[in-house]
Amino acid sequence: MTSFFANVPVWVMPLFIGLMIVSLRATRSRRVPKLLIYSLPLLGLLSLRTVLSFDLYLLALAVFAIGYASGGRLGFLAQAKWITNITNRHVTIQGEWLTFVTIVGLFILNFVHGAVNGIAQELATSATYVVALSTIAGGLSGTFLGRALRVATTATAPA
Secondary structure (H helix, E strand, C coil), X not given: CHHHHHCCCCCHHHHHHHXXXXXXXXXXXXXXXXXXXXXXXXXXXXXXXXXXXXXXXXXXXXXXXXXXXXXXXXXXXXXXXXXXXXXXXXXXXXXXXXHHHHHHHHHHHHHXXXXXXXXXXXXXXXXXXXXXXXXHHHHHHXXXXXHHHHHHHCCCCCC
16 A cells, blocks of 8 residues: 555645645635636546547547536536626635535546556456546536536626
C-alpha cells in the first residue's frame, strides 16, 4: 500500500484539496458570474480525454454520450430549484451538494482510473470497465451542461 501512494504524482494532493475547497463553497448560497456557469461544461468535457484513450473508444464514446445526456437532464431539472435570482451578468444560487458530488466524483473517478491503469491493465481494457467508467464520467460531466442550459433559459429578473 505504501508503494501505491509513493507512485501518486505530487500535484494530486494539492489539486484534491483545491477541488474540495471549491466544492465545499458550493454548499453555501453564492452569487456567481454567468460566464462561470457557462464555462463549466468545458470542465466536464475533460473526461473525453479518458474516454477516447480506451481501445473500445467507440463503445466508450457512445455510453459517455448517453450518460452525458442523462446527466444534462438531471442538472437541468435540479438547477431550477437552486436559482434564486438572475441578472444580466450574475446568477444567485442556493447552497447545494450536486457541485460537490460532481467535482469530487470526477476527481475520484479519474484517480481510480489512473490507479487501475497502473495496477491492473487487463481490467482497464475490459468492456465492463469501459462502459462503467464512461457512463459515470458522462453522467457527472453532463450535469454541468444541464445546469448551464437552465441558467441560459431562465428569465432574467427586471433591473
